[in-house]
Amino acid sequence: MEDVTFTLILVAMDAVNPTILKTTIEAIPVLTEENFLAWKTQITALFKLGGLKDKIIDGEPALDDVDNTILCAIILAKLLTTTHKNVVTSTNEENAQLLWKSILKRFISNEPLNRARVYNSFASFIFEPSNIEKFITEITHSKDGEDIKPDVLIDHLEIHLNKLRVSEGSKSASIESAMFTSDDTLCSPGYHNPRSKTHIKDNCWKIYPEKKEAYLKKTQGSNMKPKKE
Known part of the structure; x- marks a missing residue:
């Protein structure tokens, strides 16, 4: 399949160095569910080499029939069977631009x-x-x-x-x-005794001494108020 594809590409892209073209195609890994970034980098290099990168990425203008056929063959040949099932449909299997769009939707949408x-x-x-x-x-x-x-x-x-x-x-x-022991209900500096029956942890003076100070100031202030005759 790859030999046939490469022959078609040589005919369509006779201006491209055959050795570079062949090396570029062979470097494209088979797309799985785990290697999209590497696959995208390699196949984008092929698009650029053939002068088709902008058309593929932008989705327009439409590719000519020869370029479209070649790219479809390459893309389909570089898909793992399970990945193929997730991105290829009867609508896009013969349209390289739609195939590319479907692959991006699968992996980066x-x-x-x-x-x-x-x-x-x-x-x-x-x-x-x-x-x-x-x-x-x-x-x-x-x-x-x-x-x-x-x-x-x-x-x-x-x-x-x-x-x-x-x-x-x-x-x-x-x-x-x-x-704390089962009989102890007092708290210690920095720790609240969960067995305390007089207050909850959020109001524990051993953890929040500033709350004790605020309470004492409040009570002392109320005690110092003059009594009405």
């Missing part, structure tokens, strides 16, 4: 289905508070890294942050509980 696909891939990364550098490396070196939009990244980090807060909250509660 902001449509809900595509965002969900990328997010599911991104969600597989494990966030470890003790090894943030590893998490960043996995993201920046992801095969789908080019698809991770800032808003998706923020959403994902917020989920990890919430999990971390819950985890840290549980640890804090465990530490506080361990510090």
Whole structure:
């Protein structure tokens, strides 16, 4: 299939160095669900080499029949079977510009289905508070890294942050509980006793001494008011 395609290209693009053209085509990987960025870079180089880049990317003007046939053959030959099922239809299989548009829609559009696909891939990364550098490396070196939009990244980090807060909250509660015996209801500096029956953690003077000061000032002020005769 590739030999036939290359022969057709040589006929249509006789001004292009055959060796360079052949090398460029062979360098294009088969498009899978994981290597879009590399595939896009290589096949765009072919479009540019043939002087067709702007027409493909802009979608207009229409390609002439020979160029369209050649590019369709190349694109279809460089698709994995599963990827082929997701981007090729009876409408675009004979139109290189529509094929290109369909591929972009599949891999870099902001449509809900595509965002969900990328997010599911991104969600597989494990966030470890003790090894943030590893998490960043996995993201920046992801095969789908080019698809991770800032808003998706923020959403994902917020989920990890919430999990971390819950985890840290549980640890804090465990530490506080361990510090006090079942009979002790008093708090200690910096820690609220969860067994206290007189106040909640948000009002604990041992954690928030400024609240104690505010309370004392308020009560002292009210006691100093002159009594009416």
